Amino acid sequence: xxxxxxxxxxxxxxxxxxxxxxxxxxxxxxxxxxxxxxxxxxxxxxxxxxxxxxxxxxxxxxxxxxxxxxxxxxxxxxxxxxxxxxxxxxxxxxxxxxxxxxxxxxxxxxxxxxxxxxxxxxxxxxxxxxxxxxxxxxxxxxxxxxxxxxxxxxxxxxxxxxxxxxxxxxxxxxxxxxxxxxxxxxxxxxxxxxxxxxxxxxxxxxxxxxxxxxxxxxxxxxxxxxxxxxxxxxxxxxxxxxxxxxxxxxxxxxxxxxxxxxxxxxxxxxxxxxxxxxxxxxxxxxxxxxxxxxxxxxxxxxxxxxxxxxxxxxxxxxxxxxxxxxxxxxxxxxxxxxxxxxxxxxxxxxxxxxxxxxxxxxxxxxxxxxxxxx
Amino acid sequence: xxxxxxxxxxxxxxxxxxxxxxxxxxxxxxxxxxxxxxxxxxxxxxxxxxxxxxxxxxxxxxxxxxxxxxxxxxxxxxxxxxxxxxxxxxxxxxxxxxxxxxxxxxxxxxxxxxxxxxxxxxxxxxxxxxxxxxxxxxxx
Numbered sequence: 152x153x154x155x156x157x158x159x160x161x162x163x164x165x166x167x168x169x170x171x172x173x174x175x176x177x178x179x180x181x182x183x184x185x186x187x188x189x190x191x192x193x194x195x196x197x198x199x200x201x202x203x204x205x206x207x208x209x210x211x212x213x214x215x216x217x218x219x220x221x222x223x224x225x226x227x228x229x230x231x232x233x234x235x236x237x238x239x240x241x242x243x244x245x246x247x248x249x250x251x252x253x254x255x256x257x258x259x260x261x262x263x264x265x266x267x268x269x270x271x272x273x274x275x276x277x278x279x280x281x282x283x284x285x286x287x288x289x290x291x292x293x294x295x296x297x298x299x300x301x302x303x304x305x306x307x308x309x310x311x312x313x314x315x316x317x318x319x320x321x322x323x324x325x326x327x328x329x330x331x332x333x334x335x336x337x338x339x340x341x342x343x344x345x346x347x348x349x350x351x352x353x354x355x356x357x358x359x360x361x362x363x364x365x366x367x368x369x370x371x372x373x374x375x376x377x378x379x380x381x382x383x384x385x386x387x388x389x390x391x392x393x394x395x396x397x398x399x400x401x402x403x404x405x406x407x408x409x410x411x412x413x414x415x416x417x418x419x420x421x422x423x424x425x426x427x428x429x430x431x432x433x434x435x436x437x438x439x440x441x442x443x444x445x446x447x448x449x450x451x452x453x454x455x456x457x458x459x460x461x462x463x464x465x466x467x468x469x470x471x472x473x474x475x476x477x478x479x480x481x482x483x484x485x486x487x488x489x490x491x492x493x494x495x496x497x498x499x500x501x502x503x504x505x506x507x508x509x510x511x512x513x514x515x516x517x518x519x520x521x522x523x524x525x
Numbered sequence: 526x527x528x529x530x531x532x533x534x535x536x537x538x539x540x541x542x543x544x545x546x547x548x549x550x551x552x553x554x555x556x557x558x559x560x561x562x563x564x565x566x567x568x569x570x571x572x573x574x575x576x577x578x579x580x581x582x583x584x585x586x587x588x589x590x591x592x593x594x595x596x597x598x599x600x601x602x603x604x605x606x607x608x609x610x611x612x613x614x615x616x617x618x619x620x621x622x623x624x625x626x627x628x629x630x631x632x633x634x635x636x637x638x639x640x641x642x643x644x645x646x647x648x649x650x651x652x653x654x655x656x657x658x659x660x661x662x663x664x665x
Contacts (some may be wrong), residue, residue, distance in 0.1 A: 178626070180619050214625050219583055224622035243622055252576055262621055270621035277617055305623070307574065370606065402607055434609075477591070477612040524616055 153195045176216045183209035184275045186520030192511040195486070195494035196282050197518055205521075206447035209275060210242065219348050220249045228273060242273075251281035253308040257321075261303055261511075264319035264360040265294040265375040266396045267407050275421050275522025279405060279439035281482050286423040286443035287411050289426045289464070289493050292351045292393055293423065294375075294411075299356060300322045313366035317373075320359040325379070332498040333461035333491055334419075336505065337452060347498045352382040353390055369401030380405035381415055390415045403431035405439075420448040429472075439484075447491055458505060460507075460512040463490035479523040486516040548652035549599045551662040552637065554644050561663040569602050572614070572649060573624055575653040578645065587639045587648035595633060595651045603649075603664070 185207040188198030197206035208230040215223040226242040245259030262270040268283045272295070275281060288295060301323015310316045334341045358377025365371060378391035406428050414419040425443030445464040454507040470484035477509040488494045495513035496504050499510060504510055551567065553559060559578060562570075576584050589596040591608050592595040600608045618624040630636045633654035640646040641658045650656060 178619075182620060210620075212620060212622075214619070214622075216625060222625070226620070226622070245622065247622075249576075252574065265569075270623075271617055274616065274620045277613060277620075400610075400613075404612060477609045524620075 165282065176464075177215045179210045180214075180525060181210055181273050181525035182212075182518055182522070183207070183274065184281065186281050186518050188518045190517075191225040191515045192493070193224075193488075193491065193494040193514040195488060195514050195516050196285070196514040197520070202259045205231055208273065222247045222249070241288060247305075249433045251306075254304060254306040257303045258301075259306065260300045261293055261299045261321065261517070262298050263325070263358075264321070265358075265377070266301075266394045266409050266411070267398050269294045269297075275482075276478060276524045277481055279427065279437060279472060279482075280441060280468060281518055281520050281522065282482055284409075284425035284427055284441060284443040285395070285493055286425050286445040286464055287409050289445070290328045290330040290348065291421065291423070291447070291492065292327045293413055293421070294394070295327050297325060297504075299325050299377075301356070304363075310363070315364040315398055317364065318359070319361075320328075320357075322357050325353045325356050325377075327353070327357065327510055330493060332501060333495055334449060336449065336501050337456055338449070339459050342501045344350075344499045353377075353379040354382060354387075355379050367399075368376065369404075370399045370462075373399040381418075383418070388416045388418055390418075400447070404429075405429035406429040417450055419447060421445070421447050422454055429470075435474050437470075437472040437474060437480075439472065441468045442466065445490075447492065458491075458510070460489075460491045460510070461495070461505075462492060463499060464492040464494070465489045478525060479521065481519075481521050483519045486514075486518075488514040488516065547598060548655055549595050549602070549649045550652055550654065551603075551647065551649050551664060552640050552656050552659040552664055554640055555658060556644060556648045557647075557660055559662065560660075561665050563665040564603055564605075568605075568662065571604065571627065573577050573627070582645050585643045585646040587636055587643075587646060588627040588629045589633075589636060589649070590629050590631050593631070595649060595654070598651075599649045 172365045186197040187204050189197055189202040190198040190200055192200055197203055210226055210228040212226040223246050225244040228240045228242050229237060241327055243260045243262045245257050247255050247257045247259045249255045264270060268288055271277050272288055273281050287293060297319050299323060303321030307315060307317040329349045329351050332347050336342050356379035360373060360375040362371055362373030373396055376393040379385050381390040389401055389514040392411055394415045398407040406427045410424040423445040427441040429439040443466050447462040466486055466488045468484050468486040470482060472489045473481045491512060570584055571586055578584055597608055600606055600611050604611060615626040618627060619626055630639055633650035635646040636650050637656060637659055640648045
């Protein structure tokens with residue numbers, strides 16, 4: 152049944168049709184993808200050593216216009232990471248009241264306005280690779296693919312004669328996924344498949360993003376930041392994150408770059424960055440390149456601890472894409488990763504593989520897949 | 526002499542028709558008080574950055590499907606972007622929960638019909654398309 156639904160949605164995507172009802176007051180859209188990945192040893196993104204066909208996802212988005220000023224948005228995501236494991240996640244659900252063209256107020260669970268990608272992290276047709284740059288957007292607790300739950304304001308206005316500024320401010324709580332196993336292992340904590348993902352809770356969050364849209368068509372840059380109290384089992388602590396971002400998106404170029412920094416008091420510091428470039432050779436063929444890295448510096452850790460690769464990630468990737476339409480793209484990529492912050496064995500194998508010297512600090516991943524939207 | 530004059534007139538008419546097909550007409554509801562807009566203002570309306578007319582009434586934007594030649598002309602000549610780039614903009618807006626895309630119609634006739642029936646509506650049709658029952662804006 153799931154495969155039939157996927158085929159139906161792909162058909163709609165190829166026709167570039169969105170499903171409408173009742174004169175545009177309700178819109179149904181969606182996006183999704185599938186990827187096959189194979190690595191030369193560790194598990195990373197869709198790739199496993201034996202090859203993985205099971206990485207697929209679908210998101211359904213419903214927008215409702217209730218009168219002139221009220222809009223309700225919701226998005227649900229279904230993701231399949233293994234044959235027996237389908238996850239469902241509420242990406243966001245919020246109501247927005249428009250006070251003016253320059254100011255709207257939002258209540259509910261809202262996609263995090265952070266950097267270039269956080270709001271559209273799963274929308275593959277908006278980026279040149281199957282996945283977002285993992286150094287900044289991977290499961291490390293920076294921003295990932297998550298939301299804030301609370302209240303926010305958003306808007307955009309003209310600045311001077313040719314500039315525009317887009318702004319967001321919000322407060323509430325956040326829960327961001329973190330792949331916990333590598334950091335837990337270096338701290339000498341038990342590691343298992345059951346505890347591999349932690350939902351890092353941050354309370355009393357205040358945050359925002361300011362983005363400047365320049366007179367150069369397609370060029371914008373900005374800064375994002377948030378801070379709050381991280382809930383930890385051994386005592387809450389303050390946490391803040393800041394990010395600088397720039398992008399240039401004008402045919403045939405797509406260039407994006409970010410730098411992010413996190414500080415968790417008495418716990419860790421983290422730095423991450425990426426540069427991503429896509430170039431449209433023809434209306435259908437696109438080549439792409441990406442470099443991203445992440446370094447984690449936990450407090451109180453012996454600098455001579457024997458597994459430094461567990462705290463770092465450096466990745467270079469090349470991609471070749473074929474755009475059937477703006478709503479559907481076939482993607483292939485090769486990734487070379489140094490470090491095990493993300494590319495690692497199954498957590499259940501950590502205790503066996505790592506102390507025996509069997510940890511591969513270098514991973515090569517080959518991926519092929521499709522992204523679509525409707 | 527007569528035949529050459531007819532031939533010249535025919536060629537001129539053909540050239541005019543071809544040129545009309547490479548342009549678009551911006552149309553609004555017949556009750557609209559707006560008679561002219563510049564490209565920047567048109568962009569702001571079609572990107573939904575401005576959502577009200579000067580009299581405070583709401584703007585209702587109608588687009589055409591991405592296979593439409595009129596849309597290709599409108600996107601490049603008024604919005605200054607390819608249809609692909611504009612679609613990517615709306616994909617970003619929709620899936621970040623920021624805005625609904627304008628309603629899309631499949632033909633010039635459907636756009637004219639929609640604009641005629643919806644006060645505050647603005648759309649575009651091919652340069653040679655009939656625009657009965659709607660007002661045509663001047664692009665400054």
